Amino acid sequence: MKQTGLMKGAALGALLAAGAAIAPVAAQDSVYFANNAYRTGPFSGSGIPIGDGMRDYIAMINERDGGVNGVKVIYEECETGYDTKKSIECYEQAKSKNTIVYSPWSTGATLAAIPRAHIDKIPILSMAYGLSASAEGSTFPWVFIPPFTYWDGASVMVKHMANELGGMDKLKGKKLGLIHLDAPFGKEPIPVLENLAKKYGFELKLYPVAAADMQNQGSLWLSIRRDRPDYLYNQGWGAMNPTAVKEAIKNGFPINKLVGVWWAGGDDDARAGGAEAKGYKSLNFNAAGTNFPVIQDIIKHVVDKGKSLAPKEKVGENLYNRGVYNSMLVVEAIRNAQKLTGKKVVNAEDMRRGLEGLNITEARLKEIGMEGFGTPSTISCSDHSGHSKMYVAEWDGTKWTKGSDWIEPLKDEVRPLIEAAAKDYAEKNAGWPKRTESCEKSS
Amino acid sequence: MFYREAGQYKSTYAADMAVFPLRQDRIGIAVILAIAFIGIPMIGNDFFIATVMIPFLVFSLAAIGLNILTGYTGLISLGTAAFMGVGAYACYKLTTFFPGVNIIVLILISGLFSAAIGVLFGLPSLRIKGFYLAVATLAAQFFLQWAFVRVPWLFNYNASGAIEVPLRSLFGIPITGASASAETRYFVCLGLVVVLTWFASNLVHGRLGRSWMAVRDMDIAAELMGIKLLNAKLLAFAVSSFYAGVAGAMMIFLWYGGGEAADVFNIRLSFNILFMVIIGGLGSLIGSFFGAAFIASLPTILKFGLPALGVPLSGAAAEHVTFMLVGALIIIFLIVEPHGLARLWQITKQKLRTWPFPY
């Protein structure tokens, strides 16, 4: 009995502590930024480099500049394991700690957070993931999806296909296969691809992969062999990607016709295929490598001081750099919010204004040591994504290289769909709040 | 001394057959209800209510459902999460078709759909037993989860396959949708759980419950005594799935608030609910609550509580430690008390009965 008494005591203590843990962070010269991370679970292969990149950029800003205009950014990770339930807990924690922006890092978590954030007035920054429709700023004033959406990505995939074939008119009669994770994330590009297929006369074939069968894609690739698609677009994540690359090689699918979404562009994903993976492509909006002033600063101020979680050879990998890009967006938005409000310590509502007025130009990228590092992106009141340009990266056997010029998405095709989808969303979520926030000018 | 039932005489059959024949039990229940209805909303903040209490209530209800099947009737099921999913999707379709009907009514009705599906997948139980049946219920788990993803009608042809929870209110107070406050959702959950627990308690103490227990203890003997196995087993599946379905609808509408629903009702959830039942105590309603608190709330409390206690753990390491700790605690509890937390509760009552002069 004594033991159980002790256990109960411990449990009670932990319970009370859990309540106390949630006291808002209110240090004088700092802002709190909650980031969801998944360093555990089946998706951790992709989650770890991203988390490292995000963490290190913020650490570098704090270390080198003493914060954003003297305001330290308190960065805290909340482990989700890519599990929606845990991400909801993380959202609640971020909310009670007064985060300035919520970074969900999974489409499922974004979908769950969108309705809450509009009530709680916390901006969501879902960088190139999440609900494509949320690019419509007048319906979703609190969600930001720079630099572009999955729908833009799908349109670039079609454009890339046309470029290689020699023109949009050559698409007629071709077959595009979409391998996708059977979850909201994977299903995102389907409406756009269906639309474009109708318009340009190519055929769309869907190859869904259940989360449980991520590493068991044998029969799916047999179907691909039967259908003989001309191109494959892989909307995959986690352990699904290396398996897809391996299976493509195994089944004799020409690897240079397999194009992954930007999340299928991890170094580990391509490396799984060995030497034969040379030529594997993935859409991308940031550059890989350490040859940028910003990465050098990270190495100097964070990695070499032993303050990074990433081993040095992983710094500069594609997904690591993407994490850096995401943190850059956060830092720039803080800077912008400070400028717009005149306050030093900004809160979530100021941050929303900062994000809405975000304008990352080539010149600005150069100023912060990111020339050629990532795509420029401009957010406006109605357009919360920017529909920025991207490029097709190519795996050369050891690293990612730039395989094409920057490609603009088919904005004219995507935008009407986004507007329709946003309207539909507001209708289905009866009682969706009307936008009351005033518009922010780009600056 | 604190828990002495001696001297409480009953003069009618009705009084003797009451669910709580003892005064102490009645007082205890009243205290628990008072804490749940008044105490927790008063002292708990939003975070505590939304991430600890609401999940605890939802899982308690699901665990009661599975306990009826596994604990009282002796049929193991690993498809609970799928039956919860049926409830959630049924509720979503119902509120799409009948937006005017109160959502609480719809949550209860969606349990009926789940019950129907449960009976269908319960049919093999007439022929298959033990672990073989457990694996057979996995067919339900995987098939239904596949259907949640692949039947677009279920999620109203939403492009991302997600469920949207619309705003629904009762007496002008929003109870579902994003604008519903954590307290409101908590009260709705609590109300449903209290009513359904009371109902389950009556059920398992009545004729039906006795026939279930007879089937559990030895089905052939029960059959010889005149219990119709077909009826008893299928009713157990129906009632169990009803509870699971209501819990599932509550989970999406009152806790998650929409989003990616298909993946929520995965095999892990089924296992977790089975843990709750076994750790809590097979064949015990109060055990279902203990089990839910242990399995569902403990990881959350550890995750957010340990850093607050000053244990320096990064997100990932905390997750690893939580996994190891939960695993170790499961084993320790099984060794210390294989009959579950409910048995510990009984032992406590016994101690209270004889205190301060134990014999």
Place this chain on the structure above:
Amino acid sequence: MSEVATRPAPNLLSNGWIKTGLILIGVVLAAIVGAQLDSSGTLHKVLIDPFQQMVSAPDLLVQTVWEGLVSGVLYALIALGFVLIFKASGVFNFAQGIMVVFAALTLVGLHEKGVPAFLAVILTLGVMFLLALTIERVVLRPLVNQPDIILFMATFGITYFLIGFGEAVFGGNPKQMITSELYLPKGAIDAKILGGFVSFQKIDIAAAIIASIMIAALAVFFQYTRIGRALRAVADSHKAALSVGISLNQIWVIVWFTAGIVALITGIMWGARSDVSFALEIVALKALPVLILGGFTSIPGAIVGGLIIGIGEKLGEFYWGPLIGGGIESWLAYFIALGFLLFRPQGLFGDKIIERI
């Protein structure tokens, strides 16, 4: 004589096999008649078209069956681990899946730390032995004589613990299996047959061979060694085995260690096909339908069950999956198993369940 004559005819139907046969004949007849009457083409798509495809592209059929065979072998390997433990200790070991991941992770993790490949294999075996010893000491011994479901539950505890422990030690990111260091073959044999090509991965062939060797070795071990005999005695009856002086504790360690070896081999094979990550744990669930199909207590059952499930689900997914949206692989195996189970509740090769009142 007259008794025989008056015996009611329906007795024939009580034989499961005859009943199955009759139902199958009925289904086929109904299918043929239905296909004749069918105008909309749905039945044609379900009943005729897939077979036409099989005939018109035999190379794909061969490839599908081969794929099924290989995954069947791997499912069977996981199932084998379950069966070994279930036979000897009556524990339904849910942790087998995570043991596969854990063994493979240990191997790759040790190699990453600079241990030569074969030394790493030996060290991993050592780790698996320690694991078996710990499980026996900490989990099984205190729980002796508890109901099955409690022991089942305890293996969940082991699973949770190993997930946390494995990730804490080796990290959760996926790792490459050290195939070439272990002299496992790479690449494929492309056979140009039947008007197309069929590709046989060398690693798959190796997996099939290694699995067969291992099963044969296990059979010899069980049949001809002292420990093997003791294991069989324990499987028959714990009490009788104890009474002739067999130490149950010792046997359990051996059995769990054997399951650990099987897990390591399975982990190497699965890891070579995709990569080593915790996602493998989910694949391991596929062993469950294999088990119910083959019976919990039969090693041949695990193998035959694995092959039936592997080939069945691949054929089903490839030829019939597209008709209802694909992805049916996730549940088809369970329905195949359920179908068999309705006729033989104890699995194909399981011990007949005899109930006494």
